Amino acid sequence: MDNFRLLIEQHMDVVFFTYGLAFFALGLAILVQPKEESRYEISQLAGWLASFGLVHGTLEWLSLWKIIHGDSAVLSLLNIVFLLVSYVFLFEFGRRLTRSILDKIPSIPNLVKRMLGAPIYGVVALAFLFELLTVPDRMLAMTIATRYFLGCIGSFLTGIGFLLSINKKSSMYIEKSVFSWSTKYFVLATAAFFFYGVLSCFVAYPANIVSGSVFNDQWFLEKFHFPVQMFRAASAVLAAIAIGNILRLFHMEVREKLLSSLKSAKEAEAKLRISAHAFDVQEGILITDTNNVIVRVNRAFTHITGYTTEDVMDKNPRILSSGRQNTSFYAAMWESINTNGAWKGEVWNQKKNGEYYLEDLTVSAVKDTHANVTHYVGILTDITMNRAAADKIEHQAFYDTLTDLPNRLMLRDRLTPALALSQRNNHNGALLFIDLDNFKTLNDTLGHDIGDLLLQQVAERLVACVREGDTVARLGGDEFVIMLEDLSEHANEAIVQIEVIGNKVLGVFSQSFKLTTHNYHCTPSIGITLFKGQNLTIDELLKQADIAMYQAKASGRNAMCFFDPQMQTNITNRVALEKDLKLALAENQFMLYYQPQVLHSQKIIGAEALIRWHHPQRGLVPPVDFIPLAEETGLILPIGQWVLETACAQIKSWEDNEHTRHLQIAVNVSARQFHQTDFVEQVSHILSHNDINPANLKLELTESLVLGDINNTILKMRKLREIGIRFSMDDFGTGYSSLSSLKKLPINQLKIDQSFIRDITSDHDDAIIVQTIIAMATSLGMEVIAEGVETEEQRAFLELLGCPAIQGYLFGRPMPIEQFEALLKKG
Numbered sequence: 058m059d060n061f062r063l064l065i066e067q068h069m070d071v072v073f074f075t076y077g078l079a080f081f082a083l084g085l086a087i088l089v090q091p092k093e094e095s096r097y098e099i100s101q102l103a104g105w106l107a108s109f110g111l112v113h114g115t116l117e118w119l120s121l122w123k124i125i126h127g128d129s130a131v132l133s134l135l136n137i138v139f140l141l142v143s144y145v146f147l148f149e150f151g152r153r154l155t156r157s158i159l160d161k162i163p164s165i166p167n168l169v170k171r172m173l174g175a176p177i178y179g180v181v182a183l184a185f186l187f188e189l190l191t192v193p194d195r196m197l198a199m200t201i202a203t204r205y206f207l208g209c210i211g212s213f214l215t216g217i218g219f220l221l222s223i224n225k226k227s228s229m230y231i232e233k234s235v236f237s238w239s240t241k242y243f244v245l246a247t248a249a250f251f252f253y254g255v256l257s258c259f260v261a262y263p264a265n266i267v268s269g270s271v272f273n274d275q276w277f278l279e280k281f282h283f284p285v286q287m288f289r290a291a292s293a294v295l296a297a298i299a300i301g302n303i304l305r306l307f308h309m310e311v312r313e314k315l316l317s318s319l320k321s322a323k324e325a326e327a328k329l330r331i332s333a334h335a336f337d338v339q340e341g342i343l344i345t346d347t348n349n350v351i352v353r354v355n356r357a358f359t360h361i362t363g364y365t366t367e368d369v370m371d372k373n374p375r376i377l378s379s380g381r382q383n384t385s386f387y388a389a390m391w392e393s394i395n396t397n398g399a400w401k402g403e404v405w406n407q408k409k410n411g412e413y414y415l416e417d418l419t420v421s422a423v424k425d426t427h428a429n430v431t432h433y434v435g436i437l438t439d440i441t442m443n444r445a446a447a448d449k450i451e452h453q454a455f456y457d458t459l460t461d462l463p464n465r466l467m468l469r470d471r472l473t474p475a476l477a478l479s480q481r482n483n484h485n486g487a488l489l490f491i492d493l494d495n496f497k498t499l500n501d502t503l504g505h506d507i508g509d510l511l512l513q514q515v516a517e518r519l520v521a522c523v524r525e526g527d528t529v530a531r532l533g534g535d536e537f538v539i540m541l542e543d544l545s546e547h548a549n550e551a552i553v554q555i556e557v558i559g560n561k562v563l564g565v566f567s568q569s570f571k572l573t574t575h576n577y578h579c580t581p582s583i584g585i586t587l588f589k590g591q592n593l594t595i596d597e598l599l600k601q602a603d604i605a606m607y608q609a610k611a612s613g614r615n616a617m618c619f620f621d622p623q624m625q626t627n628i629t630n631r632v633a634l635e636k637d638l639k640l641a642l643a644e645n646q647f648m649l650y651y652q653p654q655v656l657h658s659q660k661i662i663g664a665e666a667l668i669r670w671h672h673p674q675r676g677l678v679p680p681v682d683f684i685p686l687a688e689e690t691g692l693i694l695p696i697g698q699w700v701l702e703t704a705c706a707q708i709k710s711w712e713d714n715e716h717t718r719h720l721q722i723a724v725n726v727s728a729r730q731f732h733q734t735d736f737v738e739q740v741s742h743i744l745s746h747n748d749i750n751p752a753n754l755k756l757e758l759t760e761s762l763v764l765g766d767i768n769n770t771i772l773k774m775r776k777l778r779e780i781g782i783r784f785s786m787d788d789f790g791t792g793y794s795s796l797s798s799l800k801k802l803p804i805n806q807l808k809i810d811q812s813f814i815r816d817i818t819s820d821h822d823d824a825i826i827v828q829t830i831i832a833m834a835t836s837l838g839m840e841v842i843a844e845g846v847e848t849e850e851q852r853a854f855l856e857l858l859g860c861p862a863i864q865g866y867l868f869g870r871p872m873p874i875e876q877f878e879a880l881l882k883k884g
């Protein structure tokens with residue numbers, strides 16, 4: 058121990074150097090550490106401590122090297138100034154640190170806090186005054202006062218400041234992660250400055266009651282055997298170590314800030330990347346400021362509009378305006394943006410190259426956190442093509458592709474408001490249903506392409522007949538409809554107006570149509586119905602016009618006909634009849650009646666089978682009421698087959714009896730039935746199925762049937778003749794059969810129509826016609842029969858003229874088989 062003391066005493070210069078070095082290093086360390094913008098309050102105050110360290114450290118070195126010493130008054134004063142300045146820095150640091158921490162601790166009385174302001178300097182000043190007054194040596198008084206009232210108290214305050222810094226409520230509050238290791242350095246700093254403060258009191262000279270004889274370095278040496286400077290140097294080193302480590306807090310803070318700013322930078326970069334990506338979408342984006350000046354556009358915008366970013370930057374979006382929207386459009390748009398924050402709609406704009414385009418546009422106002430609009434963002438898509446495609450689809454849905462006229466759907470679409478309007482304004486409207494006569498024949502003979510050409514030309518001519526507001530529609534096939542609106546409120550006047558149009562239509566058909574190389578004459582049948590918002594559906598109206606059109610056709614074609622309610626009744630009846638007729642076969646409501654065919658001797662040679670319909674409600678329905686409908690609807694085919702089968706079954710039944718074996722049955726065959734491609738097969742099948750003598754079956758054909766397609770008819774008749782079937786030409790004399798065509802036909806019998814028989818005895822012409830027919834049949838080797846013979850005079854006349862066979866009420870009406878067979882038995 059003594060050796061160590063000796064060593065210290067011999068090397069006091071090293072002690073002083075270490076002492077100065079410790080404080081200088083402390084000051085330097087604080088200076089070079091980054092403190093700016095630190096969240097620790099101590100960082101703002103550390104400059105005072107650094108100043109203390111640097112000045113006090115320098116002072117120790119200057120003293121050590123005897124650059125300033127007490128030998129000269131000036132140097133002595135300089136020494137005191139250095140000392141005073143350094144301790145003022147320490148005192149100020151300690152005062153500020155302690156005060157700032159205490160200020161943040163509410164439980165500390167304000168008086169204490171305030172004491173650390175100006176009052177403490179007042180106390181120090183009084184202390185200095187006391188020293189100066191009580192110590193005659195002014196230099197000594199200043200030295201003592203400086204050491205005691207600035208150095209010592211400044212050290213204590215600094216120690217207290219570091220101690221308080223550990224308090225969580227202080228501004229030095231340290232995070233948990235660094236608390237454990239930093240706390241000990243705060244404690245060390247506290248201890249070092251307390252220790253240093255106490256030791257400062259011993260570096261004094263006995264002078265007055267403050268620096269008594271106890272507090273001097275001699276007393277300290279005697280008491281502790283080591284010079285007080287060694288302990289001061291040690292406390293300076295400890296303070297430097299503690300502060301140096303506390304400074305790591307700043308270092309860590311800087312690093313943390315660096316890391317955090319790096320993280321923020323990365324996040325910002327990511328955000329930028331995301332927003333750049335979001336901006337680089339297919340929709341055009343245009344951003345304007347609140348003055349509606351374009352501040353940014355994206356790539357899609359330039360692609361859509363053709364404008365480059367430079368072209369539009371700082372310009373008003375009106376640069377895109379096409380002029381197709383009026384000012385009220387834009388006013389409404391801004392009204393919506395200002396009240397709802399957004400607007401969405403379609404706008405026609407103009408590209409850089411002048412091309413107009415339709416854009417789907419959404420404009421939204423961008424607001425800051427205070428709800429103030431900062432920008433407007435427009436998101437736009439060029440939908441010109443979509444609109445064109447949608448228009449095309451709509452056009453295809455509502456317009457006829459061949460003629461480009463409105464189709465049925467569109468007509469219905471326009472009819473609905475037209476009906477409502479006619480009701481509101483009490484004006485008549487009309488539908489003209491136009492059907493081309495014989496269009497099917499044209500199609501069948503010249504082909505569909507030619508048919509299409511005709512339809513296109515008809516469409517053009519019909520459109521030329523009406524005003525621009527009227528509708529010409531094609532329903533399909535050769536059916537057209539003209540809808541006329543806003544006609545006179547008086548039906549008579551409206552009819553006149555319609556007739557003008559109707560005649561125009563008939564007129565435009567008077568000129569032939571040029572269909573490639575063909576000059577084709579076509580006529581229309583026009584059915585017309587009026588409407589004035591009456592309680593009719595569109596379908597009912599169209600039906601009325603359709604019915605009237607059929608009436609026009611029935612009246613001889615190339616005509617127009619107004620709908621009449623009676624037509625409707627007829628149609629309704631017809632529809633009901635057709636419905637019943639469909640059930641008749643299945644419900645076994647048909648019967649065959651037989652009308653005798655006789656010789657003048659009254660010998661029955663056969664019968665004509667005539668169908669009868671026993672309807673449960675309608676009663677007995679005569680063939681004239683349902684055969685034409687059956688022919689029209691095609692029901693004649695199963696009905697005709699049933700007749701043939703029933704008649705053949707009857708022949709079979711008669712063939713089984715020797716008294717009736719010779720009887721023939723004549724069956725009426727309709728044109729539609731005969732023209733079936735497999736008619737021959739059907740008949741031969743029925744014959745073989747019933748196993749009858751074909752010669753007993755006579756098929757009655759009309760002149761019109763035979764002449765319609767004479768070559769095909771002859772072919773079929775020959776095949777049937779080959780089987781053995783016989784033919785009778787029904788209603789002979791009413792048609793236009795020429796002798797030459799008659800010769801070609803394999804006919805067995807001519808049946809003179811009853812219209813010639815009716816007045817045969819009184820009408821010379823009829824008598825001559827009948828005579829001629831009989832002569833013709835005889836010369837062609839055919840049999841002849843007269844029908845409709847009702848009187849004995851007629852019979853006698855026919856006998857006179859040489860007609861061998863007769864049929865008529867005179868010998869019997871058509872009758873059920875039971876009656877007919879009873880008649881047969883009577884002989």
Ligand SMILES: Nc1nc2c(ncn2[C@@H]2O[C@H](COP(=O)(O)O[C@H]3[C@@H](O)[C@H](n4cnc5c(=O)[nH]c(N)nc54)O[C@@H]3COP(=O)(O)O)[C@@H](O)[C@H]2O)c(=O)[nH]1
Pocket residue numbers: 652665666667668679680681684700725726727787788811844845846847864865866867871
């Ligand atoms: N395709 C088919 N047509 C048929 C069938 N059954 C009948 N018909 C055709 O219906 C028309 C009307 O027939 P209907 O009412 O039976 O009249 C026939 C006779 O009753 C009538 N007739 C006979 N004699 C007299 C008479 O002295 N006076 C008089 N006023 N009428 C008389 O003539 C009708 C027979 O005519 P037609 O066939 O020309 O010989 C009629 O056109 C039938 O053809 C059927 O099954 N299939």
